[in-house]
Amino acid sequence: MKRYKSDNFPVLHYANSRGECLYQVRLYADRPSFLSVQSGMLRMQVLLGFIEARATVIDAVIKTEGTLHYLSIICSSVARPAAFSLILKKTVPRAIIEEISRRHAEESIAARAVRDEVWYAIPHSKAVRSVHESRRILLALLLEYRALLAECSTALPDRQEPNVLVPASDFSIPFLFFEQDGSICAIPDFQVETISPGGNGSHILHLQHGYGIRVIVCSELVCIKEIDIVACRFLEKKSRGYYRISTTVTGGNFDFTIVVPSFL
Numbered sequence: 684m685k686r687y688k689s690d691n692f693p694v695l696h697y698a699n700s701r702g703e704c705l706y707q708v709r710l711y712a713d714r715p716s717f718l719s720v721q722s723g724m725l726r727m728q729v730l731l732g733f734i735e736a737r738a739t740v741i742d743a744v745i746k747t748e749g750t751l752h753y754l755s756i757i758c759s760s761v762a763r764p765a766a767f768s769l770i771l772k773k774t775v776p777r778a779i780i781e782e783i784s785r786r787h788a789e790e791s792i793a794a795r796a797v798r799d800e801v802w803y804a805i806p807h808s809k810a811v812r813s814v815h816e817s818r819r820i821l822l823a824l825l826l827e828y829r830a831l832l833a834e835c836s837t838a839l840p841d842r843q844e845p846n847v848l849v850p851a852s853d854f855s856i857p858f859l860f861f862e863q864d865g866s867i868c869a870i871p872d873f874q875v876e877t878i879s880p881g882g883n884g885s886h887i888l889h890l891q892h893g894y895g896i897r898v899i900v901c902s903e904l905v906c907i908k909e910i911d912i913v914a915c916r917f918l919e920k921k922s923r924g925y926y927r928i929s930t931t932v933t934g935g936n937f938d939f940t941i942v943v944p945s946f947l
Contacts, residue, residue, distance in 0.1 A: 691741045691742055691792060692789075692792065694739065694741050694759075695741050695757075695759075695785070695788055695789065695792065698739060698741065698759035699785055701761075703739070703759040703760055703761050704759065704760055704761075704762070704763060704764065704767065704782060705741075705757070705758075705759050705782065705783050705784070705785060705787075705788050706738070706756075706757070706758055706759070706760065706764075706767060706780055706781065706782055706783065707755070707756065707757055707780075707781045707783050707787075707788075707791075708734060708754075708755075708756040708758060708771065708775075708778050708779070708780050708781075709753070709754065709755050709756070709778070709779040709781075710727070710730060710753070710754040710775055710777070710778050710779070711751065711752070711753055711777075711805075711811045711815070712726065712727070712751075712752045712753075712754075713750055713751060713752075713815050713873065714726075714750045714751075714752060715750070715857070715859075715872040715873055715875060716750055716875075716876050716877065716891075717872075717875050717876065717877050717878045720747060723747065723750070723752045724745060724747065724752070726752070727745045727752050727753075727754045728745070730754060730774075730775055731743055731745075731754060731756065733774045733775070734756060734758065734771065734774065734775065737760075737770055737771065737774065738758040738759065738760040738767070738771075739758055739759045739760065740756055740757075740758045741757045741758055741759060741788065741792065742756070742757040742791065742792050743755070743756045743757075744756075746804075746805045747805075748804065748805050748808055751805060751808055751811065751812060751815075753805040753806075753808075757783070757788050757791055757792065764780075764782050767780070768780050776855070819871075819873050822854065822856060822871065822912065823871070823874070823894060823945075825854075825912060825913075826871070826912060826941070826943055827943060827945055827946070829912075829915070829917050830917065830920075830926055830941075830943045830946055832917060833917040833918075833919065833920050833926050834920060836919075854911055854912050854913045855909045855910065855911045855912075856871055856872075856873070856909065856910065856912060857871070857872045857907050857908070857909050858870065858871055858872065858907065858908055858909070858910045858941075859871075859872045859875055859888075859904070859907055860904075860905040860906050860907070860908060860939070861886070861888070861899075861901035861902075861903060861904050861905055862901060862902050862903040862905060863899070863900070863901045863902060864902075866939075866940050867905065867939045867940065868901070868925070868939065868940040868941070868942055869908075869910070869939050869940070869941055869942070870888070870890075870899070870941070870942040870944070872907060873891070874890055874891050874894045874944055875888050875889070875890060875891065876889050876890060876891045876892075877889045878904070881900055884902070885900055885901065885902055886900070886901050886902075886903070886904055887899070887900055888900075888901065890944050894944040894945060895944035895945045895947060897944055897947050899942065910930060911930065914930050914931060915928045915929070915930045915941075916928060916929045916930070917941075918938070921940055923946065923947060924942055924943050924944065924945075924946040924947035925940050925941070925942055925943075926940065926941050926943065927939075927940050927941075928940075928941050
């Protein structure tokens with residue numbers, strides 16, 4: 684879907700006359716299967732808005748294939764490549780940023796201008812899906828490893844997880860937060876396949892079969908929030924598959940209970 688109805692050639696010419704650098708920014712994002720296509724589109728539109736606040740966006744296209752969403756932007760900025768990358772990575776950490784020539788930008792805009800709708804598929808979607816799936820598996824294994832350490836620390840109190848300051852990483856993933864028995868719990872959103880209504884206003888989380896054929900009943904869905912799992916400290920095992928963890932957020936520490944499906 685094209686985000687701008689005009690071809691924006693004048694904006695491109697003005698950017699060139701000011702000596703600005705031209706960039707193509709691309710972003711791939713997976714939508715959890717329990718959310719609607721509209722929610723994935725909205726997320727891409729929000730990210731586009733963030734980029735518009737930091738650069739002059741000349742052209743933008745959003746595409747969707749199943750649960751995979753793609754945002755492609757041509758923009759200009761007075762910032763040189765190294766500085767522009769640092770600026771944009773703070774907002775969109777996994778964005779693919781490429782400096783392009785004026786001719787490349789003109790050809791891309793002209794190709795998109797000939798039709799009202801974008802008619803071609805998401806580029807490299809098969810490879811991207813494989814990379815995303817591999818990343819999800821590695822993240823799930825990391826959580827299981829940290830949970831296993833928590834199990835060992837319960838059995839062997841002398842083996843506590845070291846209390847060290849962990850630097851920021853690229854392992855921030857969206858967690859689905861929910862309330863269960865008066866506690867705030869969370870699970871990585873990619874491990875939830877569907878959500879269905881339960882009795883007395885409750886909700887039933889049906890987990891992806893690859894992470895364990897289980898269901899979780901909760902009293903309330905709270906929010907979806909990105910958490911850096913590397914920076915999380917597993918404090919204790921609460922019950923089978925449930926672990927109390929702590930992480931640092933703006934304003935102090937944030938403690939909650941994480942669910943590890945394979946340990947349920």
